[in-house]
Amino acid sequence: xxxxxxxxxxxxxxxxxxxxxxxxxxxxxxxxxxxxxxxxxxxxxxxxxxxxxxxxxxxxxxxxxxxxxxxxxxxxxxxxxxxxxxxxxxxxxxxxxxxxxxxxxxxxxxxxxxxxxxxxxxxxxxxxxxxxxxxxxxxxxxxxxxxxxxxxxxxxxxxxxxxxxxxxxxxxxxxxxxxxxxxxxxxxxxxxxxxxxxxxxxxxxxxxxxxxxxxxxxxxxxxxxxxxxxxxxxxxxxxxxxxxxxxxxxxxxxxxxxxxxxxxxxxxxxxxxxxxxxxxxxxxxxxxxx
Ligand SMILES: [Zn+2]
Numbered sequence: 146x147x148x149x150x151x152x153x154x155x156x157x158x159x160x161x162x163x164x165x166x167x168x169x170x171x172x173x174x175x176x177x178x179x180x181x182x183x184x185x186x187x188x189x190x191x192x193x194x195x196x197x198x199x200x201x202x203x204x205x206x207x208x209x210x211x212x213x214x215x216x217x218x219x220x221x222x223x224x225x226x227x228x229x230x231x232x233x234x235x236x237x238x239x240x241x242x243x244x245x246x247x248x249x250x251x252x253x254x255x256x257x258x259x260x261x262x263x264x265x266x267x268x269x270x271x272x273x274x275x276x277x278x279x280x281x282x283x284x285x286x287x288x289x290x291x292x293x294x295x296x297x298x299x300x301x302x303x304x305x306x307x308x309x310x311x312x313x314x315x316x317x318x319x320x321x322x323x324x325x326x327x328x329x330x331x332x333x334x335x336x337x338x339x340x341x342x343x344x345x346x347x348x349x350x351x352x353x354x355x356x357x358x359x360x361x362x363x364x365x366x367x368x369x370x371x372x373x374x375x376x377x378x379x380x381x382x383x384x385x386x387x388x389x390x391x392x393x394x395x396x397x398x399x400x401x402x403x404x405x406x407x408x409x410x411x412x413x414x415x416x417x418x419x420x421x422x423x424x425x426x427x428x429x430x431x432x433x434x435x
Contacts, residue, residue: 264372357392
């Protein structure tokens with residue numbers, strides 16, 4: 146999966162660290178990230194020194210190296226976020242690329258860095274002012290937290306829990322396709338947890354809402370951070386309880402079908418929890434109900 150890195154792990158402990166010239170910078174413009182592709186399989190992010198030169202040459206408004214926000218460390222390299230407006234580079238090799246594009250790319254480490262940085266970028270950007278009293282927030286120096294100097298409101302990174310659900314019916318697995326989305330491949334039923342709900346209740350509600358089925362024997366499989374959408378995904382398997390007749394929510398789904406274990410039309414891409422769960426079912430290795 147995406148977070149299972151080739152080299153070590155993402156060290157996401159917070160430090161009040163200042164950027165140095167060889168550190169890397171993630172520059173965001175809307176849903177795009179500034180990068181260079183070295184060859185088909187490698188993504189390169191610019192260094193602080195490189196971005197500083199672009200910022201001076203092309204007048205990026207408000208650029209100050211001291212304002213770079215430290216986010217995490219990967220493969221012994223520090224990553225920073227530029228929270229101001231990102232502008233032109235004057236170089237053909239560097240370009241802005243959609244985060245969805247980047248996260249489908251094959252070098253997992255660079256993709257995971259992009260998704261996690263985007264998650265943090267959106268959180269920092271959306272909390273520049275206190276939601277309670279509208280005062281500009283300040284960065285805490287000891288932990289990843291924003292603080293309101295007026296009313297004392299403390300704002301921690303927001304992570305939205307969501308579930309991915311493998312609904313099984315004996316030797317069959319329920320696969321679906323989203324309605325009206327760019328992603329047209331097979332998926333599993335999924336959805337965000339509501340306030341006041343257990344994860345198990347999310348599983349039951351989402352399956353009922355999207356395909357009109359009852360489920361039982363809900364068991365946890367694995368989780369995955371999914372920063373592109375600001376979430377953490379929790380994978381569950383469960384068994385059909387009662388009728389297998391599907392009543393499709395056509396606002397959410399284009400189709401939902403039962404597929405035999407031996408003839409599943411989707412395969413593991415090494416990136417997503419959804420596709421790993423499909424493979425695990427294919428191999429008969431889904432967790433059994435205790
Ligand atoms: Zn406040």
